[in-house]
Amino acid sequence: MTRVIVTANQKGGVGKTTTVANLGAALAERGARVLLIDIDPQGGLTASFGLDPYEVVRSSYALLMYDRFSLPRALVTLDDNLALIPASVDLAAGEIELGGWVDRAYRLRGALQRSRIPFDFMLIDTPPSIGVLTANGLCAAQEVLIPVQCNYLAMRGVRAVLDSVERVRQTLNPDLTLLGIIATMYRAESAHAQEVVQELRAVFGDRVFHTLIGDSEVYAEAPIANQTVLSYYPNHPAADAYRALAEEIVNGRART
Amino acid sequence: MTRVIVTANQKGGVGKTTTVANLGAALAERGARVLLIDIDPQGGLTASFGLDPYEVVRSSYALLMYDRFSLPRALVTLDDNLALIPASVDLAAGEIELGGWVDRAYRLRGALQRSRIPFDFMLIDTPPSIGVLTANGLCAAQEVLIPVQCNYLAMRGVRAVLDSVERVRQTLNPDLTLLGIIATMYRAESAHAQEVVQELRAVFGDRVFHTLIGDSEVYAEAPIANQTVLSYYPNHPAADAYRALAEEIVNGRART
Numbered sequence: 001m002t003r004v005i006v007t008a009n010q011k012g013g014v015g016k017t018t019t020v021a022n023l024g025a026a027l028a029e030r031g032a033r034v035l036l037i038d039i040d041p042q043g044g045l046t047a048s049f050g051l052d053p054y055e056v057v058r059s060s061y062a063l064l065m066y067d068r069f070s071l072p073r074a075l076v077t078l079d080d081n082l083a084l085i086p087a088s089v090d091l092a093a094g095e096i097e098l099g100g101w102v103d104r105a106y107r108l109r110g111a112l113q114r115s116r117i118p119f120d121f122m123l124i125d126t127p128p129s130i131g132v133l134t135a136n137g138l139c140a141a142q143e144v145l146i147p148v149q150c151n152y153l154a155m156r157g158v159r160a161v162l163d164s165v166e167r168v169r170q171t172l173n174p175d176l177t178l179l180g181i182i183a184t185m186y187r188a189e190s191a192h193a194q195e196v197v198q199e200l201r202a203v204f205g206d207r208v209f210h211t212l213i214g215d216s217e218v219y220a221e222a223p224i225a226n227q228t229v230l231s232y233y234p235n236h237p238a239a240d241a242y243r244a245l246a247e248e249i250v251n252g253r254a255r256t
Numbered sequence: 257m258t259r260v261i262v263t264a265n266q267k268g269g270v271g272k273t274t275t276v277a278n279l280g281a282a283l284a285e286r287g288a289r290v291l292l293i294d295i296d297p298q299g300g301l302t303a304s305f306g307l308d309p310y311e312v313v314r315s316s317y318a319l320l321m322y323d324r325f326s327l328p329r330a331l332v333t334l335d336d337n338l339a340l341i342p343a344s345v346d347l348a349a350g351e352i353e354l355g356g357w358v359d360r361a362y363r364l365r366g367a368l369q370r371s372r373i374p375f376d377f378m379l380i381d382t383p384p385s386i387g388v389l390t391a392n393g394l395c396a397a398q399e400v401l402i403p404v405q406c407n408y409l410a411m412r413g414v415r416a417v418l419d420s421v422e423r424v425r426q427t428l429n430p431d432l433t434l435l436g437i438i439a440t441m442y443r444a445e446s447a448h449a450q451e452v453v454q455e456l457r458a459v460f461g462d463r464v465f466h467t468l469i470g471d472s473e474v475y476a477e478a479p480i481a482n483q484t485v486l487s488y489y490p491n492h493p494a495a496d497a498y499r500a501l502a503e504e505i506v507n508g509r510a511r512t
């Protein structure tokens with residue numbers, strides 16, 4: 001049974017892309033077959049593996065727009081058990097083109113359902129907006145993972161994401177559930193960060209993962225080498241953080 | 257002569273909102289009359305001054321949508337010499353509603369031109385996307401300020417922003433110029449951050465401001481008190497950083 005998880009938060013720069021890349025690698029390291037899907041026109045996930053969204057031809061754009069374009073044609077193998085559907089800058093036009101289509105929010109869902117490749121996990125990266133591309137992610141998935149940065153301005157966005165999830169669940173995708181909230185860029189020595197995490201736990205209870213993703217430069221360095229932290233610095237605490245998150249996700253903790 | 261400066265970068269979380277708020281406060285502190293304009297449906301700038309985009313009625317949305325809605329009606333006084341046009345969550349609908357309008361990118365420009373209030377500076381905050389709201393910012397302004405985070409994934413976005421600016425200059429707003437690129441969240445002890453700044457200077461020369469905005473928690477703490485760093489921690493280096501940027505902007509350094 002494939003678990004399709006969409007990583008969403010309309011606030012920018014909260015670690016969506018970094019989470020999809022490194023959580024995906026951590027799940028693959030455990031032997032799961034993992035597909036990463038980039039539907040952000042800015043293609044940060046795609047770029048972090050060394051591909052250029054300006055050059056990619058067989059992309060998630062084609063998957064969204066053309067019923068007869070099959071998933072295997074866009075598949076890029078990244079590593080053992082780890083594959084990617086890359087983004088193309090054409091997705092920016094796609095957001096506008098899809099605007100008028102009656103099934104515009106279900107394009108990705110349809111494409112994934114037509115695919116016969118037995119992945120254990122599909123992880124979808126979305127742009128920092130609540131548009132038709134993010135809607136495709138929310139309709140294709142059964143679970144939503146919300147990364148939230150450990151500071152005040154970022155935290156206020158969580159309620160907005162949960163409202164979008166609820167709207168989608170009620171109108172477009174009744175199967176959608178909250179997988180959990182993952183605190184990112186946490187600095188243990190920061191009183192401000194500690195207060196934000198306490199506040200998140202007070203408000204959202206055990207929908208907040210026990211794992212905290214610490215603030216570490218290696219997350220920004222690994223993409224320069226076209227790698228995730230798990231292959232670039234496999235013994236670094238930054239890699240262990242996403243292993244711990246993978247553990248919680250596989251074993252069901254923090255699931256509602 | 258009013259200088260209208262739009263702060264733009266489609267990458268999320270790079271410090272657009274923080275820059276508009278604190279640069280605005282630094283300019284006002286020098287005696288300039290400053291208007292901040294929030295056209296991000298997420299309303300982070302509005303929220304950082306204690307207003308709720310879910311509650312705001314007289315907002316930039318009304319300013320964009322209604323020819324007869326005049327700027328003074330939306331004006332909120334924040335401090336001496338510092339005012340705000342707040343955002344409303346209605347802007348999300350506005351992005352869609354404006355889609356079909358022939359003059360959709362010029363709505364803000366028209367509203368600002370109809371206003372008679374003699375501001376010295378208008379600073380426009382935009383969302384992390386290249387849509388009609390950001391286009392309104394790019395068409396209403398003569399100068400573009402691009403904040404860029406000191407890490408690799410964020411840096412690759414600068415070229416994309418410059419491409420958008422060039423497209424807007426050629427097709428929609430020939431008056432648009434690049435004011436400069438401001439490096440944000442800089443950590444002096446980080447080799448990675450130093451490399452990013454060196455790379456920015458190598459590629460973009462003196463379009464990069466001499467000022468670097470350092471990484472400091474107080475930028476995230478000030479909004480909790482509904483203030484900028486300049487009023488919350490006026491003697492902190494974090495406040496001085498934006499004073500230095502204001503100095504460069506007023507005295508023309510880093511302008512192309």
Ligand SMILES: Nc1ncnc2c1ncn2[C@@H]1O[C@H](COP(=O)(O)OP(=O)(O)OP(=O)(O)O)[C@@H](O)[C@H]1O
Nearest residue numbers: 012013014015016017018128185215216220268409
């Ligand atoms: N835990 C972390 N510690 C330090 N830096 C991080 C961490 N997670 C992510 N980053 C860095 O912060 C920046 C923003 O992260 P990322 O791109 O993953 O966020 P995002 O939510 O996908 O952004 P966007 O909304 O623009 O798509 C990137 O440069 C990334 O390398």
Ligand SMILES: Nc1ncnc2c1ncn2[C@@H]1O[C@H](COP(=O)(O)OP(=O)(O)OP(=O)(O)O)[C@@H](O)[C@H]1O
Nearest residue numbers: 012153268269270271272273274384441471472476
């Ligand atoms: N120099 C800095 N040092 C530390 N934290 C900062 C700094 N500048 C901004 N921040 C914090 O980083 C987060 C992102 O900043 P901000 O909201 O200004 O970025 P943005 O580009 O406007 O994001 P978005 O694309 O989502 O609108 C905020 O929580 C802010 O308080």
Ligand SMILES: [Mg+2]
Nearest residue numbers: 016017040044
């Ligand atoms: Mg991203």
Ligand SMILES: [Mg+2]
Nearest residue numbers: 272273296300
């Ligand atoms: Mg912002």
